[in-house]
Amino acid sequence: MDLMKVVEKEYAVKSEFPKFKAGDTVTVHYKIKEGNKERIQQYRGVVMQRSGTGMTATFTVRKMSGNIGVERIFPVSSPFIDKVEVNKYGKVRRAKIFYLRNLTGKKARIREKIY
Secondary structure: OOHHHHHHHHOOOOOOOOOOOOOOEEEEEEEEEEOOEEEEEEEEEEEEEEEOOHHHOEEEEEEEEOOEEEEEEEEOOOOOEEEEEEEEOEOOOOOOOHHHHHOOHHHHOOOEOOO
């Protein structure tokens, strides 16, 4: 085992998230520090991709703010993420749905996977 994996395992922050993948709509509750106060803000959008493994794993969430698309990358091992809620599971064929950036209106909808 190489040295980086030993260090990652030693300092790993265990955070339990539900299973989600690209196409799912999630709400990310993350902590924001303003001065000496701390509050939790929610960021709801569609997961564009998941990348990386272990401590370096990240996921990208895209939401529409007005008519402008806003994407934010969250590290999975971040201590600022309070929790992640899966609102609905999407049915997509790709692992990275960057084609969604070019679509607007009804074409930008993702079909929901019913369990």
